Amino acid sequence: MDARILLVEDDPSIREITAIGLRGAGFTVITAADGREGLARFGADKPDLVLLDVMLPGLDGLEVAREIRRDSMVPIVMLTARGDTLDVVVGLESGADDYVRKPFELPELVARVRAALRRGRGGPADAARLRLGPLGIDVAGRTVSRDGAPIPLTRTEFDILVELARRPGQVFTREVLLERVWGYGFLGDSRLVDVAVGRLRAKVEREPASPTLIVTIRGVGYRAGD
Amino acid sequence: MGNRRAPGIRARIAIMVVALVAATAIVLGISAVAFVDGSLRDQLRATSLRQANYDLGVLIPAALPNDIDRVSLTASGLLETFRLRGDVETIVDFGDGDPMVSSFDLVGVLAGFPPELRQIVDRGQIGYAWTSVAGRPSLVLAGRPGAGEPAFYFVHDASDVDSALAQLRIGLLAGTVVLIGVALATARTVARGILLPVVAASRAAGQIADGQLDARVIVTSSDEFGGWAAEFNRMAGTLEATIDRLRFTEGRNRRFVADVAHELRTPLTGLVAEASLLRGELGTLPADVRRAAELLVADVARLRSLVEDLLEVSRFDASAEQLETESVDLGRRLQALVAARLPAATLALPVEPVTIQTDPRRVDRIVGNLLDNARVHAPGAAVSVSLARDPDAVRVAVVDRGPGVGAAAVSGPDDPGMDLERLFDRFAKADPARPGGSGLGLAIARAHAELLGGSLRATAEPDGGLRFELRLPVTESLREGDEPVMDDRDRETRSEPTRSPRP
Numbered sequence: 001m002d003a004r005i006l007l008v009e010d011d012p013s014i015r016e017i018t019a020i021g022l023r024g025a026g027f028t029v030i031t032a033a034d035g036r037e038g039l040a041r042f043g044a045d046k047p048d049l050v051l052l053d054v055m056l057p058g059l060d061g062l063e064v065a066r067e068i069r070r071d072s073m074v075p076i077v078m079l080t081a082r083g084d085t086l087d088v089v090v091g092l093e094s095g096a097d098d099y100v101r102k103p104f105e106l107p108e109l110v111a112r113v114r115a116a117l118r119r120g121r122g123g124p125a126d127a128a129r130l131r132l133g134p135l136g137i138d139v140a141g142r143t144v145s146r147d148g149a150p151i152p153l154t155r156t157e158f159d160i161l162v163e164l165a166r167r168p169g170q171v172f173t174r175e176v177l178l179e180r181v182w183g184y185g186f187l188g189d190s191r192l193v194d195v196a197v198g199r200l201r202a203k204v205e206r207e208p209a210s211p212t213l214i215v216t217i218r219g220v221g222y223r224a225g226d
Numbered sequence: 227m228g229n230r231r232a233p234g235i236r237a238r239i240a241i242m243v244v245a246l247v248a249a250t251a252i253v254l255g256i257s258a259v260a261f262v263d264g265s266l267r268d269q270l271r272a273t274s275l276r277q278a279n280y281d282l283g284v285l286i287p288a289a290l291p292n293d294i295d296r297v298s299l300t301a302s303g304l305l306e307t308f309r310l311r312g313d314v315e316t317i318v319d320f321g322d323g324d325p326m327v328s329s330f331d332l333v334g335v336l337a338g339f340p341p342e343l344r345q346i347v348d349r350g351q352i353g354y355a356w357t358s359v360a361g362r363p364s365l366v367l368a369g370r371p372g373a374g375e376p377a378f379y380f381v382h383d384a385s386d387v388d389s390a391l392a393q394l395r396i397g398l399l400a401g402t403v404v405l406i407g408v409a410l411a412t413a414r415t416v417a418r419g420i421l422l423p424v425v426a427a428s429r430a431a432g433q434i435a436d437g438q439l440d441a442r443v444i445v446t447s448s449d450e451f452g453g454w455a456a457e458f459n460r461m462a463g464t465l466e467a468t469i470d471r472l473r474f475t476e477g478r479n480r481r482f483v484a485d486v487a488h489e490l491r492t493p494l495t496g497l498v499a500e501a502s503l504l505r506g507e508l509g510t511l512p513a514d515v516r517r518a519a520e521l522l523v524a525d526v527a528r529l530r531s532l533v534e535d536l537l538e539v540s541r542f543d544a545s546a547e548q549l550e551t552e553s554v555d556l557g558r559r560l561q562a563l564v565a566a567r568l569p570a571a572t573l574a575l576p577v578e579p580v581t582i583q584t585d586p587r588r589v590d591r592i593v594g595n596l597l598d599n600a601r602v603h604a605p606g607a608a609v610s611v612s613l614a615r616d617p618d619a620v621r622v623a624v625v626d627r628g629p630g631v632g633a634a635a636v637s638g639p640d641d642p643g644m645d646l647e648r649l650f651d652r653f654a655k656a657d658p659a660r661p662g663g664s665g666l667g668l669a670i671a672r673a674h675a676e677l678l679g680g681s682l683r684a685t686a687e688p689d690g691g692l693r694f695e696l697r698l699p700v701t702e703s704l705r706e707g708d709e710p711v712m713d714d715r716d717r718e719t720r721s722e723p724t725r726s727p728r729p
Contacts, residue, residue, distance in 0.1 A: 013496040021503055081491065103495040103530055105502035175558075187562050187590060190552060219553035219583075 003117055004028040006047035008038035008064065009079065010056050018051070021106035022113070035059025039067055049117055051109075052096070053079045054087055062094040069095035073154045075116040079104070092195035097156040098182060099192075115183040119155040132165040132224055133213050135204060146204070156181060157200040160193075164214060164224040173221040197222060235424075236417040243413035248406050255398035262394055266387045270365055271354060274314075274382050278352055278367040281308065282378060286371040294375055296326060308380070315359075317379040331360040332381065339379070343368055347377045356384065363388050423451040427458050439466040484540035490533045494526075501526040528664075535666035538591075539652065542673045549677065554586045555579055556613055556620060563590060564611055567597040571609040571624075580615050582700055588674040589698075592682065595667040596624040596694050604628020604691065615700070619680070622696040630690045646684040646692075671696075 005027045009015040012033070019029045030045050032038035035056045042050065050068060054061040065076050078091040078099040091099055097119070100112050130137040136145050139162055144151045153161065159181045164172060172180075178188035181196075201208045215225040286294070289302045299305070305316045305328040317336055318326040325336050339357060343366065346353030352369035359366065365382040426443050433441035442462060443455040501523045508516055508523075541547055557575040564571050593611075600609045607628035614621045631646065648654050650672045653665035668684075675682040680698040687693050 011492050011496065014492070014499065017496060017499045017503065021499060024503070102491065103498035106499050107502060107506070109499075174552075185562060185566075187559075187566060190586065191550070219581075 002026070002028060003048040004030060004045065005049050005051060005113065006030045006032065006038065006041055006045065007051045008032045008035065008056065008061070009051070009053045010034055018106070018109065021110065022051075024106075025110040025113075027113070035061070035064045038064050042068060042072075047074065049075045049077065049113060051077050051079060051113070054091055055081070062090060065091070065095045073152055075119065075155055077112055077116055088189070089191060089195065092192065093199070095154075095199075097154060097196075099189075111183075116155075118183070119159050119181065130162065130165045132161070132168065135161075135165075135213065137162060137165055144204070151203055153200070153203060156196050157203065160196055160200055161204070161214075164222060168224040171217050171220050171223045177221070193222075235421060236414060239417040239420075240410055240413040244406055244409050247409040248402065251398075251402035251405050255395075255402060258398060259391060259394055263387070263391050266390060267356070267365075267384075270382065270384060270387060274365055274367050274380065275352065275354070277312065277314070278369060278378075278380055281380070282352065282369045282371045286378070290371075294371070296320070299326065313383050315381040317381065319377040319379065321376065335359055335381075336379065339366060339368075344377075420451075423447075423455055427455060430458070430462070434462055434465070439469060480540065480543045483536060484544065487533055487536040487540055491537070494530060494533050497526045498530055532664040532666075535664040535670060538670050539666055539673075542670075547677055549585050550587070551583050551585050553581055554584050554589065555581050556589070556622070559586060559589060560593065560611060560613055560622065563593050563597065567594050568601050568609060571597065571600070571611050574610065574612040576613060576615060578615075580613055580620055582620060582698060584678055584698055588678055592671045592674050592696055593622060593624070595671040596696070599667055599694075600624060600626040600628070600692075607691065618700055619697045620700060622698070623693060624696075625687065625691065625693045627687075627689070627691045630686055630692055646686065649684050650682070 005022055007015060007018055007022070007029055009018060009031070010033055015031055015033065019031055022029045030041050030047060032041045036059055038050075038052070038056075039059070041047075050065075052061045052064055056064070059067075061078060065078070068074065068076065075098075076096045078088075078096040079102055080087045080091055080099050081102055088099055098112055098116055100109055128138070128140050130139060134146050135151075138144075142155075142158060144153055144158065144161065160177060163177065163180050174190040174193040175188070177193045178184040178190065182188060182192060197214060198208075201211050201214055205211045205213055212225045215223055217223060286304065289304055290298055292298065299318060305318070305326075308314050308316050309328050315332055316328045317332050319336060320326070327333055327335075338359075340355050343353045343355045347368045347370060350370065350373060352367060354365060354367045356363070356365055358364065359381050363384045365384045366379055367382070368377055368379045370377050423443065423446075430441045430443045439462070442459045445452050445455045445459070504519050505523045508519055511519055557579055560573060560575070564573050597609070597611075600607070604626040605628075607626050609624065609626045612623045612625075614623075631649070650668050652669045654668070668682075672682045675696055675698075678698055680696060682694065682696050685693045685695070
């Protein structure tokens with residue numbers, strides 16, 4: 001696997017050992033020590049995935065994520081401090097696909113990075129093209145359009161949409177979505193699903209406040225509407 | 227509470243004052259009546275005696291120089307004269323059992339006079355007696371004008387004395403009643419005035435007890451109570467200052483712990499990542515270096531759990547915790563937790579799925595910490611996890627067949643459950659000789675349980691070992707169909723705990 005990973009982390013020791021671990025797993029690693037350098041390297045090197053520390057001097061990780069999301073759907077994995085609940089939700093809302101809590105073990109980090117890179121490649125192509133209301137979904141081409149106009153989705157958002165659209169009417173629990181989309185076991189963080197669904201709705205629903213395409217089944221999960 | 231005691235003291239003071247006043251009035255009244263009674267009777271007796279002496283010694287011998295008999299007495303009109311002169315009736319005893327009387331009321335009265343009176347008269351002296359004549363209190367004086375003469379009994383009406391005394395008694399009684407009333411009112415007012423500072427102080431003490439440390443007593447007087455109130459205020463001030471200082475110190479200490487833990491986290495993150503890399507390469511190291519590397523990896527793991535637990539405790543201390551509840555299938559959650567943390571443990575689940583509204587991340591922490599505790603403190607022992615549902619709560623029990631808490635940690639055989647509460651203290655170790663764990667895991671688990679509205683308790687198993695039981699309140703979202711399907715934001719606000727309608 002020769003994917004290129006941009007690692008933005010201000011602590012030199014953590015940056016170095018993380019880079020060693022990622023290179024050992026076969027990735028190409030580009031490092032940056034603060035938010036501005038991270039954005040500069042992102043523009044210059046076009047990485048396949050961004051590993052972003054939340055607490056950065058100057059421009060913090062959340063602002064960097066928002067800046068990247070302006071025109072890129074690249075997977076972003078946040079490095080957050082454990083238990084800072086607000087950090088997790090705000091980080092996800094600013095565009096991250098997943099997060100890893102500090103302190104982390106390298107195999108755990110590598111597994112999250114691989115899962116994030118795997119996303120968006122589609123599963124077994126039982127249907128190359130799907131429809132959900134006004135949306136046309138090209139599973140193989142990884143594009144979504146409404147009335148012919150393409151809608152840019154991150155790989156995570158795309159995978160959620162495909163999972164739901166493949167079985168319209170079936171209710172998916174958060175746990176099932178966590179496993180199918182993120183590759184987590186049962187103990188994953190269900191807020192990942194809720195925030196990602198919120199972002200997906202903001203893009204595909206005509207009125208995100210009263211969604212019709214992706215419906216919440218309270219106390220259970222989500223299903224595709226029609 | 228303090229207010230209830232004040233009327234008691236007031237009443238006691240009032241009763242004492244009134245009793246004193248009443249006793250004084252009664253003693254004075256009785257003395258006054260006795261004195262007036264005596265002096266009125268003395269006066270009447272003296273006047274009557276002078277009269278009798280004059281009548282017997284001068285008037286009668288002058289009017290009747292010869293023998294005194296009925297005819298001459300009647301003719302002289304003396305009895306009529308006596309009667310007109312003063313309010314005096316006369317009985318003349320001729321010794322023949324047929325006395326002459328000045329009024330029909332006096333017929334037959336003579337026999338009722340005390341016999342001593344007759345004896346005195348027979349000795350030739352003048353005697354007197356207080357007696358009742360024809361139903362009226364009277365003074366009777368008796369004597370003879372000369373030896374062998376008939377005996378004259380002068381009957382004076384003494385009812386004026388009695389009526390005067392009766393009036394005096396009524397007056398004294400009325401005066402006493404008025405006096406007692408005045409004394410009662412005065413005593414109550416005075417008592418209330420005296421006790422006012424006590425009531426104020428007890429109110430202030432109550433406010434301080436309720437946490438209002440700046441409550442004070444207003445000093446209004448410079449007497450003993452004023453000095454006492456000033457001392458009370460000084461005490462309250464010292465107390466407030468001490469508590470403020472302790473709170474400040476405690477807050478500073480907690481912030482220090484939080485800061486230390488935060489500062490430790492950055493190097494710890496490096497350590498954990500480095501150790502994880504090292505662990506994968508242990509086999510390639512020379513034997514003695516490898517042992518050092520193994521110990522390093524294990525110690526990094528311990529340091530990690532300690533720092534993370536410290537950070538978690540600091541967040542509780544800063545009240546920075548917030549609940550994020552959702553519908554949680556506890557059975558599946560427990561299955562996943564046991565598989566991840568202690569696969570050797572046995573798990574007993576009810577047939578029906580148990581789903582409640584709660585914060586799954588906190589449930590993970592509680593049960594995870596209980597499993598870690600069992601693994602560390604009862605190594606190798608059988609551990610069983612069970613889930614049961616009551617009408618109003620679900621119970622998760624983690625039971626180990628380990629040694630339990632050491633004998634030293636248990637106060638007595640009668641109440642082994644008591645000291646088990648100490649397990650939930652921070653840095654409590656059942657057996658100080660046994661290493662492992664941060665010493666914070668159970669304290670953290672209990673804090674999470676309480677935040678979820680539940681409880682976490684430990685009990686000793688009869689055959690050794692410990693049983694930890696987590697109780698969580700049963701809350702459910704409303705049934706599908708009762709409400710329109712909500713989007714995410716609505717879901718958040720509607721996930722507040724709802725009491726189960728099930729019995």
